[in-house]
Amino acid sequence: MAEYRVPREDMQFVLQDVFQVDQDWSQSDELAELDLETAFAIIDEGAKLAETLIAPLARAADEEGVSYTDGQVTTPKGYKENFQQLAAGGWVGVTANPEFGGMGLPKSVSAQYEEMLCAADISFSLYPGLTAGAIMALDEHADSTLKSTYLENMITGQWTGSMCLTEPHAGTDLGMIRTKAIPQDDGSFAISGTKIFITAGEHDLAENIIHLVLAKLPDAPTGSRGISLFLVPKFLVNEDGSLGEHNGVVCGSIEHKMGIHASATCVMNFDAAKGWMVGEPNQGLAAMFTMMNYERLGVGIQGLGAATRSYQNALEYAQERIQGRGAKATRDTSKEADPIIVHGDVRRMLLTMKAFVEGGRAFSTYVGQQLDRAKFANDPAMRERGTALVQLLTPVAKAFLTDTGFEATVLGQQVFGGHGFIREWGQEQLVRDTRIAQIYEGTNGIQALDLLGRKVAGSRGELLKPLLEDIQTLLAEPLAGFEKEYQQLAEATQLVGEVTKSVLTRVAEDENIISSVAVEYLHLVGYVTFGYLWLRMAKAAAPLVAEKPYLASKAKTAKFYMARILPRIHSLAAVIKDGSSSLYLHEVGDF
């Protein structure tokens, strides 16, 4: 596999030139002291860790995997040292509250760091990633005692976090969970039940693990309105902060999976484990969503990271591997054949990956910027607008970045031909590792339901408006040489409006319409948003090309995207217009 090279220039471009995030920072009390120079220096430090420490272990870690013996989970060789080095540098708490020792970085910057970790090794990235999410949920919803007891050690990476939602019979439908929380006289709860698919539920990287667990109080209403959130530490914490006895929670086994072999996916058995409620009774799902929304962009970034890696590998291979001949004018007759990058079909695959990678980076940064505005902006209107865009775009980020990410890993594998199927090249690992990102943290189908059902239909289309406004702002500022592409984007945006309206008018009469076209709708929004971001990048790059030659490709890739990828919306729109009818012709016996 090619050595991983963090795309520092592109990260700087999106932060500085495309989104001008420093202007946002200057309008925030909490971020006023941050500047781009500092952010770039942090990115560069993180890049060194990803390139030299994390990435080189990924292949061996995949082969070795995690192992399980009597409740103990052993991670692959080198993971513990790397995790501790990361933790020592403060990298577990990059976005965490400075009050408890966090770096307090905005998400637009930490998104770059997360991308590097995922590109280097998705399995490894999950350990600090889950911890960061747990930190955020506790910071937002836990009481001061819990915060002061747990947050600092989690932010330093001395302890890690997990989120325990799924049960054997309850995945998507969390309303059905059976884990019980019985109130105790001391204000704690006795938690009992079985959770499955718990990432980093048990491991040997840190001395304690803080589980955030969904469970039901004895008198809880049925369904999702009766779920509460609890903090359950692996080891109880004494008054003086030292670790006490092992709590009633053990890892029963680990799963054997298609990929992310080095990530421990645990069955966790809670047997009257001591826990404390986080937030209000029966409001646990909302509290967990704080963590899950954070994680959902993070999972999207897994797709982006893997796509980046796939592109880098495939590009290197396509430039070195000689096979066949290109067009007459370009042939290198000093060699037996030309590098395969001369072939149209190989360029198609490489440029599709490149368009997804750089478009995806712009997208994750765009969403990151909105998260930051929602959290840090002084101006309430800016916060509100950011919040709306976050609500709209979070499911798109999770699903579209992982769907395009998976496509990119499969395309990269295809560029390698037979070698792409062989383990030693590392390309097939990217496919296996990325596949899970389309499934966990709410399947991409669920993300689509969230987008079209809860967000778009739920707001009667209102939540779409800030996105459409952003696109209109760009369309109002023509870019020379892109008349055709601007026209395309205008038409595509109009199509989103039409299609949305057509779905909304059918919602009242057709209970199945949302779930029947949601995935196509999410893809439609994703492709149009990428089109917007590609033209925005082309526009931002245009005046800078002389100064930064690296940016010369932006206009070209933008044209590629508009010509070859955006047309996918035509098929999606046709399917959405068809609605639910063709999905409900079949009776049970017809399948």
Next chain:
Amino acid sequence: MAEYRVPREDMQFVLQDVFQVDQDWSQSDELAELDLETAFAIIDEGAKLAETLIAPLARAADEEGVSYTDGQVTTPKGYKENFQQLAAGGWVGVTANPEFGGMGLPKSVSAQYEEMLCAADISFSLYPGLTAGAIMALDEHADSTLKSTYLENMITGQWTGSMCLTEPHAGTDLGMIRTKAIPQDDGSFAISGTKIFITAGEHDLAENIIHLVLAKLPDAPTGSRGISLFLVPKFLVNEDGSLGEHNGVVCGSIEHKMGIHASATCVMNFDAAKGWMVGEPNQGLAAMFTMMNYERLGVGIQGLGAATRSYQNALEYAQERIQGRGAKATRDTSKEADPIIVHGDVRRMLLTMKAFVEGGRAFSTYVGQQLDRAKFANDPAMRERGTALVQLLTPVAKAFLTDTGFEATVLGQQVFGGHGFIREWGQEQLVRDTRIAQIYEGTNGIQALDLLGRKVAGSRGELLKPLLEDIQTLLAEPLAGFEKEYQQLAEATQLVGEVTKSVLTRVAEDENIISSVAVEYLHLVGYVTFGYLWLRMAKAAAPLVAEKPYLASKAKTAKFYMARILPRIHSLAAVIKDGSSSLYLHEVGDF
């Protein structure tokens, strides 16, 4: 994983009712004695083997894999017994020449048998599959001495076959191979060189392995016009037919791969190995293509078999797994939740698989029928027309059946949610095993070049005509209730014509046009052909529904296909019309 159930009814439907293959047989001297009843009985016998013998081993065989020690390859437990039982029943030589002991079945029938083997276990299917291809190449191109020495034992499965093409530096571009064949005084050749990615190059299933090897004579012209084909046995065969000494060919190692773990993918080292020429000097590629064309449909069928399995598994899961609630009228309030098959998005995934599976089965049978006409028809015009359709459709069968097959395995995995990622469910194995089918036997990109470049552009569009005629024949016979769908197919067919014309007019001025749009073109042809086959199936089923209730779903799935899948052609056509320009904006430094 759900138990594999061979779709016998559907196989009978395509053979008898859709393609009426028995009418062809009655017009062939060689097949005149075959009738449908016999064919169905054979399919049923094969089905029992696939269901009870082959399929149950697949999961364990994936876990165990093949192992290598000192040139020896050990296959998973049970493979040898199963292979020998298959061989004893004559199943290795299903399509082989009866003169040497083969069953002599037509391909339309054997395609059903191959589908079962692939659905049961792709890894296992490769051992008899490669042997069948080698038998065919020898039968067509070898001299009588080679045939009488080797064919019978290969047809009985006592010996197996392999095809040795790829070298480390020469995969797609076989013109660069370096393996040498030096003529010996006794009429044999000394073969030296290294071949990689050799499926079943070494194993423990049979007592001898007959390699078909591409190599170059000392005075060979450069490039692909200088390649000859040689037969190189693992053990030399004595005059009396007994096995003699080990030939100079050994397996140097095996590859560790993403999937098909139980298939031995070998590095084969030839060191002055004794071989005999098959066919004419420097005509080896053409001879090998006899085998490769046969294998290409076979590889397409791997995608179909895996899709079938994926559909069956996902369907069973979707009917059993309860999660969430469907539309009010359909809720089963006696249960905590409804089976997930009530959800539009799950139905979308299931029906997409079903449309690919049954459409794919019709397609493989359609191509099989053309292969049979090309080979067996008494009428020369029928033979010629069959040959033309085979030339056109072989690359489509290989690429489109594996691309849709891969999509079906990924969709099936998605239906399972997190369980789809766990090895014990078997669903992720289907994804890993199917992925190779898009790569080997000529990548799907190469198939697309073959279709658009060699076949369509090479014939100035002539080779398309028989397919378009078949579609027009159907369109001329209206089916009540399908007016809209017939109109759609008519428009789609016209689109193929337009797009083809537009590419052909640009070929002279644009050297890159073919390789730039070939994959989209192949998919366009694939989707339209499936549309044709779906309407043809709907038409064939209509009068039979009362008699065969199973066929009630055909009209419904046809409507689903036309509404939800066929619209993909709009995006493909847009991309093809764009041509090569957006792929060639980037200079080397821009990637």
